[in-house]
Amino acid sequence: MLWLSLSLATALAVSLEDVFAKRFFGQGSAARMLSVLMFYSLPGCLAGALWLPVPHLGPQFWWSFWLDQPINGLSMWLYMRAIKLSPISLTMPLLALTPAILALLGWLFLDETLSWVGVLGILVLVLGGYLLFAGEGETGLWGPFRALAKDAGARTMLLVALLFSFSTLLGKVSVENSDALWHAFFFNLVQDLWMLPLFWVLGWFRLAELKGQWKPGLLVSGFYLSHMVLHNLAVILAQAAYMMSVKRLNLVFSVILGRLVLKETKTELRGLAAGVMVLGVVLISLWGKD
Numbered sequence: 001m002l003w004l005s006l007s008l009a010t011a012l013a014v015s016l017e018d019v020f021a022k023r024f025f026g027q028g029s030a031a032r033m034l035s036v037l038m039f040y041s042l043p044g045c046l047a048g049a050l051w052l053p054v055p056h057l058g059p060q061f062w063w064s065f066w067l068d069q070p071i072n073g074l075s076m077w078l079y080m081r082a083i084k085l086s087p088i089s090l091t092m093p094l095l096a097l098t099p100a101i102l103a104l105l106g107w108l109f110l111d112e113t114l115s116w117v118g119v120l121g122i123l124v125l126v127l128g129g130y131l132l133f134a135g136e137g138e139t140g141l142w143g144p145f146r147a148l149a150k151d152a153g154a155r156t157m158l159l160v161a162l163l164f165s166f167s168t169l170l171g172k173v174s175v176e177n178s179d180a181l182w183h184a185f186f187f188n189l190v191q192d193l194w195m196l197p198l199f200w201v202l203g204w205f206r207l208a209e210l211k212g213q214w215k216p217g218l219l220v221s222g223f224y225l226s227h228m229v230l231h232n233l234a235v236i237l238a239q240a241a242y243m244m245s246v247k248r249l250n251l252v253f254s255v256i257l258g259r260l261v262l263k264e265t266k267t268e269l270r271g272l273a274a275g276v277m278v279l280g281v282v283l284i285s286l287w288g289k290d
Contacts, residue, residue, distance in 0.1 A: 003237035007246035010230040015253035017223035018092065019261050022083050024216035030081035031204035038192040039210045040221035045192060048185030048225075058177030065187065068170035072187075073195050075163040078156050086153020089258035089270045093132055093251045094157040096277035099284045100125050101165040121283030128277030135269045181232040188228070245282045252278060 017037075025033040082091045100122045107114055114122075129148070136147035148154050175183050199205055210217065231247070251274040258264040 003234050004246060006230050006234035006237065008249065010227055010234055011247045011250035012253055013223050013227040013230060014247070014250040015092075015257050017220055017227060018083055018088060018254060019257040020216065020223065021080070021220050022088060023261055024213070024220065026084050029204060030077055030084050031199050031202075032209070033080040033084060034077055035196060035199050035205040036210055036213060036217045037221055037224055038196050040214070040217035041188065041224050042192045042196070044221065044225040045185050045189035048229075049182070049189045052179070052182040052185065055179035055182055060173050061177035064170045064173035064177070068167055068174065068187075069191060069194070071163055071170065072167045073191055075160055075167055076191075078160045078163070082153045082156040082160060084153070085156065086151055087258060087264045088262065089255040089264045089267050089274075090132065090136075090151070091153045091157040092254040092258075093270065093274040093277050094129065094154060095161055095164070096125055096128065096248060096251055096274075096281050097158070097161045098164045098168065099281050101162055102168060103284055105165060105169070118284050121280045124280035124283060125277055128273045128275075128280055130273075131276060132270055132273035134273075135266050180236070181229070184228045184232055245278075245285045248278050248281045 021033055021037060025036050085091075103114055103118055103122065130144045133144035133147040133151075133154070136144070136151070138144065138147040138150075148158075171183075171187075174187075200207070234247075252271060255267050255271040255274050259267040
């Protein structure tokens with residue numbers, strides 16, 4: 001069951017990456033948080049892209065690759081903004097909505113049909129989201145929805161979940177027309193090479209600031225690169241749906257680490273809500289389609 005160990009390690013690496021990014025860099029802007037991650041992961045992405053052989057690139061590769069670049073780049077910036085604005089234990093579980101959005105997009109545009117289990121999975125996700133905001137100070141039946149609407153980080157993460165859905169569809173096309181591990185390194189290398197100069201020109205970070213934070217920068221980028229490698233090794237060994245179902249335990253890990261590392265509160269109910277949402281993800285990923 002090596003794939004299971006790799007998937008769990010992937011989930012932990014994602015959670016550690018996010019929690020320590022906020023722990024060390026959360027006092028700065030979202031762009032600066034992302035700049036640190038890109039700057040210190042750039043050598044690793046370059047090494048991976050050069051070391052791995054360039055695969056045969058299918059006819060659908062380049063258009064999906066370049067279309068995904070700005071969508072994913074915007075997603076990552078908003079992602080950092082969301083975890084900066086609100087507790088990680090409150091925002092991260094909302095990413096569980098991405099599989100539901102993907103299922104609905106497939107139903108609307110690709111003529112895919114949802115099974116009754118898939119519909120149940122979406123309802124379980126909604127229940128988890130309801131529980132997630134049930135303790136946020138708003139009363140009444142619609143209180144959790146009002147609490148979500150008032151939270152800037154939560155609203156931002158909902159947009160991230162939507163953008164990640166489109167990015168996932170495009171990424172699937174480019175990966176199917178190349179190689180998964182090579183694509184991970186090459187995609188992030190190219191993204192770093194255009195986003196870092198853009199952020200620098202806009203004055204969103206200074207190189208002197210990044211150089212002065214090399215220890216936490218290397219730590220966070222190490223988790224980021226580990227996430228990339230472990231994810232793709234797990235996918236090689238198991239079906240993507242099984243791997244992604246286990247990987248989504250990062251939602252629960254993020255709640256736990258938010259409590260331990262960032263001293264976040266109200267994590268008991270948020271942890272329960274995250275667990276319910278992981279169940280919804282499993283139902284959609286494994287049995288969501290007829």
